[in-house]
């Protein structure tokens with residue numbers, strides 16, 4: 001084969017299409033390999049929280065992060081769009097807040113009520129693959145804590161790795177494997193401010209046991225227990241979907257669903273002592289064999305999210321109600 005010379009390379013460059021303007025992502029705080037070198041100070045986050053508090057009348061009790069199917073993409077009928085007395089604040093209008101760059105993500109906080117209970121919902125989240133360092137993806141969790149929430153409900157779309165799972169199933173997350181954390185990429189990386197939480201927070205009870213129990217009861221009441229599962233979630237950095245070999249490795253270590261969010265949000269929430277419930281909507285079957293013809297794609301993720309939004313709305317609404325009752329009766 002003829003060696004490549006410098007002229008060939010210059011010719012090849014001529015065919016590179018002109019760059020399209022991309023959404024601006026503030027990667028401040030990323031030290032180049034995606035790990036955190038600094039985050040916003042407690043005072044800056046307090047300023048953001050106070051800005052939001054000045055615009056709403058009720059202190060939310062529960063924060064909800066809407067993944068696909070819960071209103072991050074599909075508006076009508078989604079949980080976020082059925083919040084009553086809604087005050088919507090666009091991320092762009094919040095000082096020092098990141099902005100959503102994923103196509104179709106609404107990018108707003110929705111303050112209001114579900115079953116009469118004050119909540120705040122993130123309609124659109126921040127993903128690592130957008131270019132944000134993990135601490136910035138999780139900044140809203142700390143802001144919601146400062147605003148006054150006690151509980152965080154996190155939802156996501158995920159690929160089903162457990163062979164018993166079907167597209168459209170809802171998986172209650174009982175635990176996670178922090179794959180990105182194995183290489184040191186963690187939202188808590190960097191100096192620790194004790195006002196948020198301890199240097200070395202435990203994660204062995206990250207997903208509240210009582211909440212999971214309630215969720216299973218609700219599944220029975222709603223007659224959807226045949227589609228509700230419980231399992232282990234992992235988050236990869238994305239944005240590409242996984243290879244067959246990667247998925248088989250994850251299956252071997254006990255992963256049931258695979259996504260690109262949630263884990264770092266939950267770590268941040270537990271660090272600042274929020275109680276956590278999380279669920280995955282299984283939007284596609286993971287491709288674990290080279291014989292399988294189909295491939296994962298984002299359109300399918302969105303379609304299944306839209307298909308299941310009514311069920312998710314009912315499920316999470318009831319959860320909000322019952323979690324509030326449970327916490328009111330516990331010390």
Ligand SMILES: O=P(O)(O)O[C@@H]1C[C@H](O)[C@@H](CO)O1
Pocket residue numbers: 066067068072125127155156157158238259260261262297298301
């Ligand atoms: O915000 P989530 O986690 O629901 O976003 C979905 C899942 C992946 O992150 C991405 C790819 O489809 O969209």
